[in-house]
Amino acid sequence: MEFNRIDYNTLPSTNAEAVRLYKLGTITSATVITAVSQTNGKGYGSNYWESEPGKNLTFSMVCFPKEVDPSKQFILTQIISMALLETVSKIITSKPVTVKWPNDLYVGNKKIAGVLIQNFVKGSAIDVSIIGVGLNINQKVFTSNAPNPTSIINETGKEFAPDVLLSRITQRFGFYLEHLSTSSVIESVTKNYMQYLYRLGQPGKYKDKNGLFTASIAGIDSYGRIILQHENGNKQTYGFKEVEFM
Ligand code: BTN
Secondary structure, three states, X not given: OOOEEEEXXXXXXXHHHHHHHHHHOOOOOOEEEEEEEEOOOEOOOOOEOOXXXXXXXXXXXXXXXXXXXXXXXXXXXXXXXXXXXXXXXXXXXXXXXXXXXXXXXXXXXXXXXXXEEEEEEEOOEEXXXXXXXXXXXXXXXXXXXXXXXXXXXXXXXXXXXXXXXXXXXXXXXXXXXXXXXXXXXXXXXXXXXXXXXXXXXXXXXXXXXXXEEEEEEEEEOOOOOEEEEEOOOOEEEEOOOOXXXX
């Protein structure tokens, strides 16, 4: 699938610009919006996304996945996670590259990319999905209080052209978008997402509204909720933001 491209030098946020252009009716087919620099890059909730101008990738893909039922929208999280994982794991081979549920990309115990998805539902269908990605490439020093950031240069010692990585990511993501109705492709994405899940099968510390506990990941359900198995064997299902990795 070909993406139209809109490149900006400076924007508050590529996601906010995507939402603005979608609401104006300007974007009606798959489009990628990039910015060299964001003045108000958004993470989840009130988090800020740090990115030194020109060093990294900050972009949003606008797509219209008509065949995805809103109750199955987690597949969009899975396909962007796999597109990123495939791209980054070809470059960084010295450490495991994994997906920290639901969609952070990790290298070892450090975060190299974050994804912010905004789906707009109209009636019983997803009208538009805006998938914002921040991938740290050539930035060496991070000054915000983001936990454990890393970048491709910090992991490999080498610089990479952001545009080359952008075209690999959009190519893989576009392939998956075109195959949302091909069950063999979707089954393999779901299988790979599970296989490359950060902390899979390892006991780790988590925090929920009742406090800290040790558990291991027992699975992800079809709505994208994480299933944690406590030390006493009990399983509990959590939605996004109901549990924190410690
Ligand atoms: C997170 O991990 O909290 C999500 C970070 C998402 C950051 C990207 S950068 C490009 C796009 N525009 C934004 O304002 N945010 C996303």
